[in-house]
């Protein structure tokens with residue numbers, strides 16, 4: 001379980017995070033939802049420790065992280081797997097080397113054969129066996145995300161963070177990536193935080209959802225109650241899309257909302 005308490009962050013005059021608190025549960029896919037520029041990535045970076053909050057704290061399974069001793073922070077960092085917004089694979093390394101990279105960094109004493117076994121296990125888990133020697137330039141966007149996930153979970157992470165894991169993918173591939181992250185979360189009991197602005201992800205994998213708006217948490221709930229929200233800013237966000245508006249009309253039992261194709 002990860003807890004954040006009263007996180008504030010400004011860059012110069014720009015207040016990005018304005019006092020955000022909340023809990024991210026273990027074994028669940030916890031979503032940070034919001035429009036572009038609301039501070040989702042900044043909040044994720046505050047949680048991982050890539051950005052230091054001005055005020056506020058982050059706790060990992062009861063261990064205080066934010067201003068703790070370097071050794072303790074490093075211990076927690078070791079348990080974090082991260083999938084960056086653009087996959088961020090190393091272009092000069094093949095698939096196998098990309099996934100092996102964090103193992104070499106974090107567990108340099110691991111025997112080579114064991115490392116290769118772990119790499120192959122992770123690649124198989126994301127459905128990418130037999131692609132070890134391919135270069136990032138030779139694989140599709142969806143495959144790159146899979147390699148990114150394999151690399152994130154390679155060091156047996158306890159905490160998994162994904163920033164827009166399905167952006168730039170077609171809807172079906174996006175769904176598969178979402179499902180994969182959810183499966184991995186349940187299988188390895190990770191505390192997973194996913195940054196997204198995608199309503200499809202919300203409906204598919206939104207175990208817990210925090211809606212951010214202008215640096216504040218305006219709503220939290222689950223995929224089962226998000227459609228009934230009374231928060232105007234969240235309603236506007238959800239129903240920006242015609243398909244979602246139609247779905248709501250159908251739910252409310254309105255006839256005449258049916259569009260033939």
Ligand SMILES: Nc1ncnc2c1ncn2[C@@H]1O[C@H](COP(=O)(O)OP(=O)(O)OP(=O)(O)O)[C@@H](O)[C@H]1O
Pocket residue numbers: 011016034035036037038039040041042043197
């Ligand atoms: N290092 C930084 N220095 C200055 N401003 C920053 C920095 N990082 C982020 N910001 C600003 O903070 C705000 C929130 O950025 P953030 O990247 O968190 O948005 P986001 O919600 O992740 O958006 P998107 O959905 O487009 O990725 C933006 O106005 C951005 O310009």
Ligand SMILES: [Mg+2]
Pocket residue numbers: 040041042085163195
């Ligand atoms: Mg972002």
